[in-house]
Amino acid sequence: xxxxxxxxxxxxxxxxxxxxxxxDYKPFNFVDGEGVRNSLYVSGCLFNCKGCFNRRVQNFNxxxxxxxxxxxxxxxxxxxxxVQGLTLLGGEPFLSTPILIPLVKKVRSIYGDRKxxxxxxxxxxxxxxxxxxxxxxxxxxxxVLVDGRFDNDKKDLSLQFRGSSNQRIIDVxxxxxxxxxxxxxxxxxx
Numbered sequence: 001x002x003x004x005x006x007x008x009x010x011x012x013x014x015x016x017x018x019x020x021x022x023x024d025y026k027p028f029n030f031v032d033g034e035g036v037r038n039s040l041y042v043s044g045c046l047f048n049c050k051g052c053f054n055r056r057v058q059n060f061n062x063x064x065x066x067x068x069x070x071x072x073x074x075x076x077x078x079x080x081x082x083v084q085g086l087t088l089l090g091g092e093p094f095l096s097t098p099i100l101i102p103l104v105k106k107v108r109s110i111y112g113d114r115k116x117x118x119x120x121x122x123x124x125x126x127x128x129x130x131x132x133x134x135x136x137x138x139x140x141x142x143x144v145l146v147d148g149r150f151d152n153d154k155k156d157l158s159l160q161f162r163g164s165s166n167q168r169i170i171d172v173x174x175x176x177x178x179x180x181x182x183x184x185x186x187x188x189x190x
Contacts, residue, residue: 005046005047005048007046007127009127009130009131010130010131010132012046012095013132013134014094014095014096014097014098014132014134014135015098015134017044017046017060017095018044018060018095018096018097018098018099019043019044019060019061020065020066020098020099021042021043021044021060021061021062021063021064021065021066022040022041022042022043022063022064022065022066022070022099023041023042023043023054023056023057023062023063023090023091024039024040024041024057024063025038025039025040025041025070025073025074026038026039026041027039027073027074027077027083028077028080028083032087032089032118032120033084033085033087033116033118033144033161034084034116034118034144034186035083035084035085036080036082036083036084037083037084037085037086037087037118038074038077038078038083038085038086038087039086039087039088039089040074040086040087040088040089040100040103041054041057041063041089041090041091042057042066042088042089042090042091042092042093042095042096042099042100043057043059043060043061043062043063043090043091043096044057044058044059044060044062044090044091044092044095044096045057045058045090045091045092045095045122046058046092046095047092047122047149049122049149049150049151049152050152051150051152051155052150053150053163054089054090054091057090057091058091060091060095062091066099071102071103071106074086074103074107075106075107075110078107078110078111078115083115084115084116085115085116085117085118085143086104086107086115086116086117086118087117087118087119087120088100088104088117088118088119088120088142089119089120090120092121092122092123093119093120093121093138094119094121094123094128094131094135094138094139097134097135097137097138098134100138101134101137101138101141104117104138104141104142105141108141116143116144117141117142117143117144118142118143118144118145118146119138119142119144119145119146120145120146121145121146121147121148122148122149122150123135123147123148124147124148124149125145125147125168125170125175125181128145128147139172139176140172140176142172143171143172143173144169144170144171144172144184145169145170145172146161146162146167146168146169146170147167147168147170148164148166148167148168149166149167150163150164150167151164151165151166151167152164154166160186168181168183169183169184170182170183170184171183171184171185
């Protein structure tokens with residue numbers, strides 16, 4: 001039996017769960033994707049993966065409200081030449097689309113493709129493609145997606161940017177163009 005919940009398409013909608021809170025913001029780190037990154041950890045996740053390393057942020061009410069001041073700080077921090085991009089984690093980013101879509105659109109309007117955007121998600125690629133329009137919109141704005149629920153039975157600490165072997169690192173834009181999953185290869189952005 002799975003050690004996590006498996007939603008049906010459109011079963012979990014951000015509008016029903018997102019409380020507009022974030023668990024943390026970590027600028028200038030090296031662990032949440034390729035290069036120097038600014039990482040935004042949103043609050044709230046329903047997957048309930050056994051062995052989740054961020055269990056406290058599964059609560060949608062955990063943390064602090066996302067503010068315009070924080071958004072402005074993120075945009076300012078991205079301006080540094082040495083920052084490769086923005087990373088969206090959680091919690092579950094695709095259940096925080098009311099916060100993340102406007103932020104990512106602003107990043108794209110200011111930086112275009114000069115800064116890449118990574119996201120981790122408990123959703124699998126195939127699930128996101130069948131889900132709500134807001135999840136698809138956020139997906140369309142992301143460059144790299146680490147997909148899939150953390151599976152404690154497939155835990156492998158030797159994997160780059162993943163916790164378990166069932167998770168994939170997907171080149172989102174290439175996958176959308178090709179209509180099938182295309183895995184990300186190190187150095188494919190910037």
